[in-house]
Amino acid sequence: MKHFTSIEDVDDPQQLIQQVVDLKQNPTSSSVGRQKTVGLIFFNPSLRTRLSTQKAAQNLGMDVIVLNISKDSWKVEFEDGTVMDGISQEHIKDTVKVISSYCDILAVRSFATLRDREKDYGEQVLNNFIEHSSVPVISMESATLHPLQSLTDMATIADIGIKKPKVVLSWTPHPKPLPQAVANSFLQWLPAIEADITITHPQGYELAESFADGFMQTYDQEEAFKDANVIYAKNWSSYTDYGATPNVNGTWTITPEKMALTNQAEFMHCLPIRRNVVASDEVIDHSIVYQQAKNREYAAQAVLQNLLENL
Amino acid sequence: MKHFTSIEDVDDPQQLIQQVVDLKQNPTSSSVGRQKTVGLIFFNPSLRTRLSTQKAAQNLGMDVIVLNISKDSWKVEFEDGTVMDGISQEHIKDTVKVISSYCDILAVRSFATLRDREKDYGEQVLNNFIEHSSVPVISMESATLHPLQSLTDMATIADIGIKKPKVVLSWTPHPKPLPQAVANSFLQWLPAIEADITITHPQGYELAESFADGFMQTYDQEEAFKDANVIYAKNWSSYTDYGATPNVNGTWTITPEKMALTNQAEFMHCLPIRRNVVASDEVIDHSIVYQQAKNREYAAQAVLQNLLENL
Amino acid sequence: MKHFTSIEDVDDPQQLIQQVVDLKQNPTSSSVGRQKTVGLIFFNPSLRTRLSTQKAAQNLGMDVIVLNISKDSWKVEFEDGTVMDGISQEHIKDTVKVISSYCDILAVRSFATLRDREKDYGEQVLNNFIEHSSVPVISMESATLHPLQSLTDMATIADIGIKKPKVVLSWTPHPKPLPQAVANSFLQWLPAIEADITITHPQGYELAESFADGFMQTYDQEEAFKDANVIYAKNWSSYTDYGATPNVNGTWTITPEKMALTNQAEFMHCLPIRRNVVASDEVIDHSIVYQQAKNREYAAQAVLQNLLENL
Known part of the structure; x- marks a missing residue:
């Protein structure tokens, strides 16, 4: 598994499901995450996803960095080739390249806008993460899917x-x-x-x-x-x-x-x-x-x- | 001590006070918190409480999850039986049951509204945490008390x-x-x-x-x-x-x-x-x-x- | 080095620059930060600075406390002697004395207002941190300098x-x-x-x-x-x-x-x-x-x- 953004990323979904069932019955934790950092990037609010993913990472010994992207940092540009003289302060490709350079795994949440079906179903935000991240990407809900x-x-x-x-x-x-x-x-x-x-x-x-x-x-x-x-x-x-x-x-x-x-x-x-x-x-x-x-x-x-x- | 929301939760207040004095004089830390998670839930802003509780938890080796509930997640409903077709997105009982399932201890801050004395002195928010949490609850200031x-x-x-x-x-x-x-x-x-x-x-x-x-x-x-x-x-x-x-x-x-x-x-x-x-x-x-x-x-x-x- | 707020704080800048180059080539981490806490205090938004400083601290085994000061806590007063009956809720000197008492190192970001040159170049916020902090202060960008x-x-x-x-x-x-x-x-x-x-x-x-x-x-x-x-x-x-x-x-x-x-x-x-x-x-x-x-x-x-x- 290189990323986790859809069932299509998973080699053996049945086995992964079984792993979840097994963890539930015996939540012993491995320390495979020690010295590793996951960045949780939120374009949208989150409670369960935020807490459960943070908890899961800590179970594995990982360091967790949480970023509420629009509140803690910048307004992000998604279109390529734009002359960025408006309100967008950083291009998504730069954001992702930089963030991923500080992390071992990136997780991102970004909801559908429900305004433009083609854009939403084109998964613009998620695909920018997949394309520009130097590390594996987890979807914590994208415009069209919520694989976790x-x-x-x-x-x-x-x-x-x-x-x-x-x-x-x-x-x-x-x-x-x-x-x-x-x-x-x-x-x-x-x-x-x-x-x-x-x-x-x-x-x-x-x-x-x-x-x-x-x-x-x-x-x-x-x-x-x-x-x-x-x-x-x-x-x-x-x-x-x-x-x-x-x-x-x-x-x-x-x-x-x-x-x-x-x-x-x-x-x-x-x-x-x-x-x-x-x-x-x-x-x-x-x-x-x-x-x-x-x-x-x-x-x-x-x-x-x-x-x-x-x- | 099952919870810490009032002096009435404390078996021996004198002993607890003495423990604080002793910790001050000799702040050696136990590692009793290792592999344990405390969730700090803020309905209201906080500086001293936020930082000191986080520091205390880390002193004990705990993992800390901080949630600014209205900013990071959802608008919460407190009334029972409501038809939730307005702006409230999640009922407090569901919020608390879920959050507490990811934590070993929950701490919550929620101020008085100063609008409705009966509601404030009824400690609606805190009591919902106590009632629905599956883990011990610490008050980081409630409507009528600030035990820490x-x-x-x-x-x-x-x-x-x-x-x-x-x-x-x-x-x-x-x-x-x-x-x-x-x-x-x-x-x-x-x-x-x-x-x-x-x-x-x-x-x-x-x-x-x-x-x-x-x-x-x-x-x-x-x-x-x-x-x-x-x-x-x-x-x-x-x-x-x-x-x-x-x-x-x-x-x-x-x-x-x-x-x-x-x-x-x-x-x-x-x-x-x-x-x-x-x-x-x-x-x-x-x-x-x-x-x-x-x-x-x-x-x-x-x-x-x-x-x-x-x- | 007592603080890191300007090149003038650094005894041997060449050596420090070389250390950065060396870390890049061999990013082995020391655990000198174990049981130590750094507080990252943001008056302004941040992405790179926030993530890179947090990651660096975690590389060293430090605990990290992040505070978005105006969103998570209080409106801060900077003038001395003010009768604080307006919107400012806490004086910077009190904020800094308290925060620094919970941390081993404080890092602060505060941008220029671009309204009052004398105030900006007087580095009011940063200097309040330096003056009132009981621990070393790192500038994560101040009104006139960005030493990191x-x-x-x-x-x-x-x-x-x-x-x-x-x-x-x-x-x-x-x-x-x-x-x-x-x-x-x-x-x-x-x-x-x-x-x-x-x-x-x-x-x-x-x-x-x-x-x-x-x-x-x-x-x-x-x-x-x-x-x-x-x-x-x-x-x-x-x-x-x-x-x-x-x-x-x-x-x-x-x-x-x-x-x-x-x-x-x-x-x-x-x-x-x-x-x-x-x-x-x-x-x-x-x-x-x-x-x-x-x-x-x-x-x-x-x-x-x-x-x-x-x-």
């Missing part, structure tokens, strides 16, 4: 211990438009565990074909929930009418009544979660979302360990 | 070495309304050392009876200063007309002339201090406020060490 | 390996007024390596005589570039009409055509650089600016190591 979350999710589902579970990815309401990254990434990783997959969302919220094709899709949430072993809730904005939030018929909030349609399914969500909007308190309070969040630490640790061993 | 400061203050007074000193808690002016936390907490801890205690403040600035009852109280600052061994200066806003700053007759700024009324008293203040408003330059420049601030490190270290030994 | 950058620059030039190189300090355009600190400091350090020095800038951009006197100065950029071995590009605002940016005739952007006038000169810049304003993409992409940035780590490490060995 998905690796966590796969380990969490595997750990439930059901053989070929029925997993439902269900769209849920949210008061503001969100990226498709978590949903895209979840679908990209699901084939790495053996599962029956159903996607359910209102009309107008179809995900990109490159991620959704080949999976069962339905506009009928209750139909989808039948016999489910795992309900994975997530909001996303429209991919086709990019970033829009078309009106939705009916209520998509996940309630105990809907969970009762399932086969005693576990409820999962990547957090933060809008209570009583995405799902009702009762659903969340009886869910495995905290174990899922804790697994973020083990996922980050497995990824860091793999990258460190290949340095 | 008070522990520091007791050790500082004890270290002066006067038997049963006369300690005066004096209200002082300040350009904006401040919480009562430092004053409340000071009074809560004073009985742990043997001292004669007098509180002096203008009319309208009475502290809550639950903290002030049983102590000598006077509106006459100069009378109070007579024979004092320690002058502890602090501003607070009105408790009765909650958060208000009623007009004050006379000047309450502490001057060399007022200090001359005392028995060569030491001047103390928790800092930051508004010079020539709370006290004049000359008073501050001949005071023990810097030793007091340095003792914050030893207080935090004693508390962390106790909690770590009980993990 | 200059030490880096000298090591970078020395490492090019040309005997008595012709070094040209060239003013370049920039969309907003910048301090003179990097240019001043560069001139202050150049005599420590053997070099022929030429300064070139438009009329109205003369640097302070105390820094520029004794060096060749010309308004003709192309003339200056002839036979140069090193082009050191930097913008600064007017010193005489303090902080102003008088109109400039001709274009001062550094282009491949201008570089062709030199003796295959290396292009240097302290970064961040406004591409196609300060210099064109092609010049930057064929320059040694990234090696220069990486050398910041070794410069900080050499300085920290010297200060630590003298504690």
Whole structure:
């Protein structure tokens, strides 16, 4: 593994998922990170990702440098060839070359803007890191993918211990438009565990074909929930009418009544979660979302360990 | 000691105070914190508390994760049962459950709002941490108490070495309304050392009876200063007309002339201090406020060490 | 070396420069920093300085505490004797005395305001740190000097390996007024390596005589570039009409055509650089600016190591 920015960077996803499960059961830490530095670069806010990745790095003995890039340092330019006489103070390529020269591994978070689909799906920020970094790059969520979350999710589902579970990815309401990254990434990783997959969302919220094709899709949430072993809730904005939030018929909030349609399914969500909007308190309070969040630490640790061993 | 959020959490306050004094005289550090992580969570700004707690943790070999919660991550919801379709992005209970899962000890700072006395004195934020954290919680100042400061203050007074000193808690002016936390907490801890205690403040600035009852109280600052061994200066806003700053007759700024009324008293203040408003330059420049601030490190270290030994 | 705030703090600049060059070639790290804490205090944003100094400290085994002073803590007062009833919450002397009591070394960054030349060149912030700190102070750029950058620059030039190189300090355009600190400091350090020095800038951009006197100065950029071995590009605002940016005739952007006038000169810049304003993409992409940035780590490490060995 050279970078960790998508499942395509991973030689053997099944093995990596198993490593996360194993770390969870026996979180002994290696000291492979001693004398090594990871730089965590945030273009966007973060809680779980920030803390779990920092904790994972420290578990391995690494030094951690955290940079909130726009608050602690400079406004960054992304376009090539620009005459930089405006507000941007440094070009991303210079930023990345310099930061990576002080680190052994770089991790970066940068959300979709939801304004320009081509740019977002072109992964401008992440690709600049990959191109210009002299060290391995970890995505802590990019415009279109969130591989640390998905690796966590796969380990969490595997750990439930059901053989070929029925997993439902269900769209849920949210008061503001969100990226498709978590949903895209979840679908990209699901084939790495053996599962029956159903996607359910209102009309107008179809995900990109490159991620959704080949999976069962339905506009009928209750139909989808039948016999489910795992309900994975997530909001996303429209991919086709990019970033829009078309009106939705009916209520998509996940309630105990809907969970009762399932086969005693576990409820999962990547957090933060809008209570009583995405799902009702009762659903969340009886869910495995905290174990899922804790697994973020083990996922980050497995990824860091793999990258460190290949340095 | 399970948490450290008030003197009521401490089995033997005298012993803990003595530990702080001893650490000051011999700051050898234990390595009981190795492989342990403390999360420092700030809802409000901090300098002394931030630095001294971080230093104390590092003295013990701990890894430290700092989170400025509203700037680095999300807007937090505190009410139960809310339909979270507004600006709050995560419920405090989810935040705390997740953060505590990555840490061995959590420390949190959250000031009073001074808008709603019932909410402030109900310690909504701190109590959410205590209720939902899976690890010990340290208060780095809550709405109504500042126990790390008070522990520091007791050790500082004890270290002066006067038997049963006369300690005066004096209200002082300040350009904006401040919480009562430092004053409340000071009074809560004073009985742990043997001292004669007098509180002096203008009319309208009475502290809550639950903290002030049983102590000598006077509106006459100069009378109070007579024979004092320690002058502890602090501003607070009105408790009765909650958060208000009623007009004050006379000047309450502490001057060399007022200090001359005392028995060569030491001047103390928790800092930051508004010079020539709370006290004049000359008073501050001949005071023990810097030793007091340095003792914050030893207080935090004693508390962390106790909690770590009980993990 | 007691502090590191200017070349005047350094007993033997040549030796220190050589130490940086040696560290670059053999970056083995000493563990002289173990159990020691450096506080990095930022009044202004920072990327290279923040990361390279943190990395250098960690290389030496130090604990690092980072404080973005106005965002994480308080508004600071700099005037003596003020009645602090306005927005300033803590006096710089109190801030420094307290912070330094928690650290073994303090590093501080504070830019020129460009409003009041006397205050800026009086180095109010830095001098308050020097005066009130109980531990050694490192300047991470002050109002008028940037010694860590200059030490880096000298090591970078020395490492090019040309005997008595012709070094040209060239003013370049920039969309907003910048301090003179990097240019001043560069001139202050150049005599420590053997070099022929030429300064070139438009009329109205003369640097302070105390820094520029004794060096060749010309308004003709192309003339200056002839036979140069090193082009050191930097913008600064007017010193005489303090902080102003008088109109400039001709274009001062550094282009491949201008570089062709030199003796295959290396292009240097302290970064961040406004591409196609300060210099064109092609010049930057064929320059040694990234090696220069990486050398910041070794410069900080050499300085920290010297200060630590003298504690």
